Amino acid sequence: xxxxxxxxxxxxxxFLVTAAAFLLLANLGSEPTxxxxxxxxxxxxxxxxxxxxxxxxxxxxxRLERGPGQKLVLNVQNASxxxxxxxNLTLVITxxxxxxxxxxxxxxxxxxxxxxxxxxxxxxxxxxxPPIPTESSLDPQESREILEIRxxxxxxxxxxxxxxxxx
Amino acid sequence: xxxxxxxxxxxxxxxxxxxxAATGCGLSSxxxxxxxxxxxxxxxxxxxxxxxxxxxxxxxGPGVKSSPRVSPSGERVAFILxxxxxxxxxxxxxxxxxxPPSEFSAEVAEWLPDESLVxxxxxxxxxxxxxxxxxxxxAQKDDSSSDDSSTVRNLxxxxxxxxxxxxxxxxxxxxxxxxxxxxxxxxxRSRLMLLWDSGDPVKIYLGHIEGYVSGLSVSPDGxxxxxxxxSDVEGQRQEGQFEVLSYRxxxxxxxxxxxxxxxxxxxxxxxxxxxGEMYFVAGETNEPGETAGASVxxxxxxxxxxxxxxxxxxxxxxxxxxxxxSVSPDGNRLAVLGRRNPGSPTNLYILDLTSDTLDAATSNENMExxxxxxxxxxxxxxxxxxxxxxxxxxxxxxxxxxxxSLSSAFYNLYEVPVGSPADAEFxx
Numbered sequence: 358x359x360x361x362x363x364x365x366x367x368x369x370x371x372f373l374v375t376a377a378a379f380l381l382l383a384n385l386g387s388e389p390t391x392x393x394x395x396x397x398x399x400x401x402x403x404x405x406x407x408x409x410x411x412x413x414x415x416x417x418x419x420r421l422e423r424g425p426g427q428k429l430v431l432n433v434q435n436a437s438x439x440x441x442x443x444x445n446l447t448l449v450i451t452x453x454x455x456x457x458x459x460x461x462x463x464x465x466x467x468x469x470x471x472x473x474x475x476x477x478x479x480x481x482x483x484x485x486x487p488p489i490p491t492e493s494s495l496d497p498q499e500s501r502e503i504l505e506i507r508x509x510x511x512x513x514x515x516x517x518x519x520x521x522x523x524x
Numbered sequence: 525x526x527x528x529x530x531x532x533x534x535x536x537x538x539x540x541x542x543x544x545a546a547t548g549c550g551l552s553s554x555x556x557x558x559x560x561x562x563x564x565x566x567x568x569x570x571x572x573x574x575x576x577x578x579x580x581x582x583x584x585g586p587g588v589k590s591s592p593r594v595s596p597s598g599e600r601v602a603f604i605l606x607x608x609x610x611x612x613x614x615x616x617x618x619x620x621x622x623x624p625p626s627e628f629s630a631e632v633a634e635w636l637p638d639e640s641l642v643x644x645x646x647x648x649x650x651x652x653x654x655x656x657x658x659x660x661x662x663a664q665k666d667d668s669s670s671d672d673s674s675t676v677r678n679l680x681x682x683x684x685x686x687x688x689x690x691x692x693x694x695x696x697x698x699x700x701x702x703x704x705x706x707x708x709x710x711x712x713r714s715r716l717m718l719l720w721d722s723g724d725p726v727k728i729y730l731g732h733i734e735g736y737v738s739g740l741s742v743s744p745d746g747x748x749x750x751x752x753x754x755s756d757v758e759g760q761r762q763e764g765q766f767e768v769l770s771y772r773x774x775x776x777x778x779x780x781x782x783x784x785x786x787x788x789x790x791x792x793x794x795x796x797x798x799x800g801e802m803y804f805v806a807g808e809t810n811e812p813g814e815t816a817g818a819s820v821x822x823x824x825x826x827x828x829x830x831x832x833x834x835x836x837x838x839x840x841x842x843x844x845x846x847x848x849x850s851v852s853p854d855g856n857r858l859a860v861l862g863r864r865n866p867g868s869p870t871n872l873y874i875l876d877l878t879s880d881t882l883d884a885a886t887s888n889e890n891m892e893x894x895x896x897x898x899x900x901x902x903x904x905x906x907x908x909x910x911x912x913x914x915x916x917x918x919x920x921x922x923x924x925x926x927x928x929s930l931s932s933a934f935y936n937l938y939e940v941p942v943g944s945p946a947d948a949e950f951x952x
Binding site: 413414415418419421451453454455456500503505507517518519520521522523 | 587588605608919920923934
């Protein structure tokens with residue numbers, strides 16, 4: 358009788374200890390699942406990509422003038438270890454004034470970008486100043502031009518840069 | 525037998541303790557993670573955005589922002605975005621337009637108790653003829669609307685300045701009473717108008733104020749206002765001369781507080797403190813031919829209740845260049861935007877009026893802080909000040925990420941923690 362009681366107690370204790378160990382492991386294992394609650398504000402840079410990298414040195418932007426036919430060269434790099442058959446590049450130019458954004462869209466693509474290779478892509482863009490509004494108190498001089506450059510692959514990899522031009 | 529029972533008991537207790545410790549630790553660590561997982565309201569817990577630690581952006585993306593105002597509940601912030609009025613929850617980016625963007629050019633807004641907004645602005649096509657720069661509108665709260673629209677009602681033409689009482693119990697505006705189209709020869713006069721909410725009739729004080737009210741703010745007790753008034757040609761005062769007036773609503777007429785020397789202008793609205801002192805920023809006006817907005821050494825002045833002579837505030841230090849001020853909701857602190865000397869960067873300072881001490885609330889390294897007197901606002905609890913700033917750079921700049929994710933690339937709103945009166949008392 359006593360032996361049976363001892364056996365039951367021993368088994369219970371072993372069960373409890375094992376359960377506790379499993380609970381502890383489960384708790385540790387579940388740690389990342391409580392993190393993805395969305396952030397209230399955007400904070401993480403979107404251009405962090407192990408596959409694509411965009412390069413747009415500021416000195417190239419300094420050469421641009423306010424007018425049509427401006428040439429802008431940017432570099433796109435395949436930072437992966439596999440060839441990228443297609444990389445799509447979009448360039449959207451908008452005014453800083455959200456009331457009169459005057460969007461201008463440009464598109465280009467590169468093909469068969471080898472692993473580690475960098476290629477230059479040229480855009481001919483229109484940086485003409487906006488017509489001065491006659492019936493608005495908004496100062497047109499306040500508005501700068503914003504260049505949003507986005508490289509994407511059909512597989513969903515992307516890299517984003519934003520350039521803000523001085524007035 | 526007893527000892528064996530004791531041994532068994534000890535094993536049992538030990539096993540239970542192991543279990544409790546294991547599960548207990550698990551629960552407590554789970555709780556801790558739960559707290560961490562509450563959505564963060566700042567871009568990185570200790571992100572230094574160029575204005576010093578603890579400063580957090582409240583808005584992101586392109587567009588020139590100005591005139592921030594925190595709602596009476598402290599949960600929302602309204603501001604002007606490229607000429608139209610928007611509001612949003614304090615810490616998220618769910619923008620909501622409150623005035624039509626294409627027909628209306630808003631300049632400044634103040635919250636009413638019912639969370640409607642009084643807006644100074646002009647309809648597209650208005651011909652602005654100084655000194656009647658604006659019309660007064662009410663953007664009513666409209667929860668039923670699912671889009672960005674909001675009911676906007678024209679309340680008055682020819683409004684000059686507006687100010688809200690702490691906690692937004694009421695909004696006071698100054699409107700130009702004369703001259704009118706019918707009697708253009710009349711001298712320039714203004715009168716005050718009080719608004720409680722968007723539905724109630726307004727109260728208009730008929731007692732005229734000689735001149736144009738260029739700035740006004742409501743006293744901390746909500747019973748009066750202090751005004752900066754620019755004279756027309758009248759009596760002893762010369763055209764363009766400024767004076768400071770107080771206006772007790774129970775008395776219904778303005779009282780002269782102090783004259784500002786000839787050739788000097790008052791920048792923004794004077795501020796009335798809990799102790800009955802008045803503060804204002806003034807400096808020499810630009811001479812004709814000088815570049816508008818050229819660096820003018822504006823000085824912070826104080827008028828005590830027993831004096832009519834404004835005196836420079838010594839606490840800020842010699843050489844301090846003030847640009848805008850705003851008194852805290854409890855009337856005991858003054859937020860001051862300015863520079864320690866003409867060569868130093870603009871920072872936000874808090875002047876504690878009870879201890880007569882000045883503390884820097886920001887440590888500006890590379891930001892351009894907007895210095896328009898309208899671009900400074902206290903939170904209702906007095907724990908933070910909202911200002912507008914962007915990164916200072918002369919040439920083009922490249923950032924990682926999309927425009928909508930960027931704060932310092934464009935003029936955006938920043939919340940600067942300034943503690944509370946209780947904190948200041950404790951530290952003192």
